[in-house]
Amino acid sequence: MSAFEVELTPIVFLDLSLLTMLILVAFAMLRSRHLFAVVMLSGIYSLLSAAFFVSLDAVDVAFTEAAVGAGVSTVLMLAGMLLTARREKPKTPGRAPVALAVVFVTGAALAYATIDMPAFGDPDAPANSYVGQQYVDETPNDIAVPNIVTAVLASYRGFDTMGETMVIFTAGVAVMLLLGLGSARGGREVSDAEPEDGEAK
Amino acid sequence: MSMFAVATAGIIAAMTLALVRAFAGPSLYDRVLAGNSFGTKTVILIGLMGFLTGRPDFLDIALLYALINFAATIAILRFFSYRQSSKTRAKPMSEGEA
Secondary structure, eight states, X not given: OOTTOOOOOHHHHHHHHHHHHHHHHHHHHHHOOBHHHHHHHHHHHHHHHHHHHHHTTOHHHHHHIIIIIIIIHHHHHHHHHHHXXXXXXXOOTTSHHHHHHHHHHHHHHHHHHGGGXXXXXXXXXXXXXXXXXXXXXXXXXXXXXXXXXXXIIIIITHHHHHHHHHHHHHHHHHHHHHHTHHHHTTSOXXXXXXXXXXXXX | OHHHHHHHHHHHHHHHHHXXXXXXXXXXXXXXXXXXXXXXXXXXXXXXXXXXXXXXXXXXXXXXXXXXXXXXXXXXXXHHHHHHHHHHHHHHHHHHHO
């Protein structure tokens, strides 16, 4: 069976419809000038890509996408929207060709790079030929979880994951401070006048 | 197996309908509701996907998605109640502080 011959299982139809919906949502986000609609559609886009990641067996990526993309960043983008206008300004024409050219060149470079990638499921691929097989062999004995990526992330590289969590927490606190969610709630007025208690605003 | 496939097709159709409401929905709450029901459909779809491939190990993850979806909808709606209350409360608040 060649690489491009596709067996028509329900999963293939599921993937195709998920990808079609992703494209539709992306175009709707591009066309809409109503920023709230764009924020909600980006949440839907994250949910769709999370479902697609589950279909690709990347459960951890899917979970991150659902938590960060559909949950946290929707709220953060709403907070950012409260600080600006609710409708996008009409675009100034003239800069579009340059941006389009950059996007096409980048996309062509990425598509060209996929030629060098090993075939899907190739046993000689770098992902399968070094330490990966050892994880596959020993995870059922060491940590009895069904998903090996989860075992690697949460147990074999537990300290690494803990450090990442700290970094993400710090970044989240910084973004909350920058957006000033307190002022968006009407609890605190931010003004440039008289910093009386000497603290940084 | 085949019943799971039929159910998946039904869920896909329902997702498309929610998507149409999210695209078209004139009011803000139409879009919030479309996003929320789309999240619910995603949860069901992930559960169905597990049974369709014969490995229903990820049901707990689908449950966690349901929790995230619920929390996100509450967060969005609270935001808009805050937004409205900050508008109505803006004047007495700034007067009280100044």
